Amino acid sequence: MATAPPSDPSQASDPSLYNYANRVDPLFLAALKVSRPTTWDAENLPSSSVSTNDHPGPTSPPPTHYTVASSSTSANAQPSASDSHELVDTYDLSMITDGRTGLEFLYRLRGSCEGNPVYQAEWNAAMSPVMTDPYSEITSPALLKRRHSVETRYHTWVAWRDPLLPFRLYWLAETLLKYWECFFFAMIDLARGRSGVDGQSLRSSTVYQWGVTFLFLIGRNAVDKDQNHIGKRLIEENGLWFKIKDRIAWFVIKLGLARQPNAKQQSFIGRAELLLMMRAGFENSKHYGRVCFQQTVVSMILLFQIGVRIGSLGWSNVTYRDMEKYMKLEDLTIMREGFCRWSVTVRIHHVKGRNLSVDADRVATFKLDPVTKIHNLWFDMGLHTLVYLLARGALQGCRTLQDVFDYQGHLFIIKPDMLKSPLFLERKPRGLELGNGPASANGMNQSIKTLARLAQLAGVTSHAFRRGIGNLAGLILGAEAAQRLLLHITPKATYFTHYSHNTMNLPVTQLALGELDHTATRPNRQLAIKRNNSSQLAVQALILSSRSSTSQDAPDNDGSADADVDAEDMLSLHAPAPSTSTSKPPQPGKRNTVPLTEEEEAQVAVSFVVPVYGDMPTVLQADPSVKLYRGQLDEAWDEFYRLMPDGARLKYQPQREGIKRAFKHYENHPKFLENKSALEEARQTSH
Structure with a gap:
């Protein structure tokens, strides 16, 4: 067994060997280390190596002779163990010198390794981390954090149980087999989850994920008494994987871990809830800053129409922020399709998973069309985007809203110096103004939650928009189209990659605004669509709003609200009373959900769902x-x-x-x- 490389590259005697033991061909690595590999010259290669007619074929046995990569050493001499020069397999080198392309590549390799030995060492040291880091570790900061967390907990457990044990023996096979079960029990027993009725139960999937992470750490760190890596043998031959898997199942059953995805009811929100949030926000944006609210509106319409994750709009990790993995102004294309009619093409580059250049096929493009009905003007992406960009001063040739209306060009031009700017900006303290840096996904999610509380909607997160449009797309367009919309599948067939616009073909605006509901011909789908539109969150918000207005109009009321309310009262979204202090604006409070009686639910649901004027809900008619x-x-x-x-x-x-x-x-x-x-x-x- 090869000796394990040091954990720190700076401690390695030769940086080029750091973590290279089982990853590259040692002869090829030796060739890269030689100061002047004279055997790479064409005149020193065997004649069969440069011949274009009788070179050895793929089935020819490799020659058994080797040459020493040094001009001062005889080709027939046998190198000793102390010889500092390395051996080069001439058969392998001969396979890359056939033809012009091979010779050009050979000359480039010679140039990269010749010269000052200090430069060679620096080149090897710089190349080692690039060649040895697993792909997942350089693209998933969350994965690195989870591995570090489990590893740190294991070190803490061993140090607590056996304080005199040297650190180099923490990952010894005997130590692992002795402590891993007790370590898992302690980790589960002391952890506080977020599931269950009490909101503190640990989910079984979390423990299973810990097990997978711990197995990876065993495969990477486990050693024997001679400090040789035996992680793979310990997992496969000793059956440690099956033992950990069985013990995790035992923990789940005996400790009563939560096995449901989420004990709390997941929220599915759509057009009605978004309308309530936007009305409440417009009413109160004079206190919180209109530009900040307009930015939140643009993000919510994106979530509402294409179901994108909030992490694709803003950065979800500091590493992603430094790598600029967030939406920029260059990801938008705004097209004028007529007077006051604008479409917006959106490109989503960063999705859940791997997001480097090798995943370029995962870039999704969506076209958000202008609305065609007056009551859907709230959800017009083109209008809200132009107003937002105008407020930021990003539109070339447009300084006022009248300039936007009078614009006769085919495409709106974003100022070249702002193309690389983030589409969504972070908020300054108190949230009254926008800063210069990119907005975080968590900050944008908190802004949406604040608007939801203001509209008296309980349990709303950014992901609720994704669930709502995903459910509706599955009912109307089918499961396969819904998966493409949510980017759960990335078709790699030639048709999708070269002969189709893929996600751009999906009518996302018409789907989100209910203009395709009539295309679902099956009765069960029509019922499901009606059920999807009968939002319990919107009904509760309207009832709460009516009760709030009743209590404000009648101070002597005992607090109970009459269930017989009309649409005008239900649509009156009353914001919190402005504070008398001028130091800072009032902050929206957190309201408790009021349970509805069966009579209240039935009456409000009927007035909210049943179409009366075209496809316009009754609540919208009261506007x-x-x-x-x-x-x-x-x-x-x-x-x-x-x-x-x-x-x-x-x-x-x-x-x-x-x-x-x-x-x-x-x-x-x-x-x-x-x-x-x-x-x-x-x-x-x-x-």
């Missing part, structure tokens, strides 16, 4: 602006049906597409011909 436009539309349609022949009202619904069909159907009708000029004017007005 003053929506009521105004709806009244004007009703008057226009009444005038249209008055001018049309009898029966048109029953045959053609009040939709713009129905006008063309009605004109074609009644083109020869006397009443139609009599009122044709007025009808043509109404038709032009509808467009």
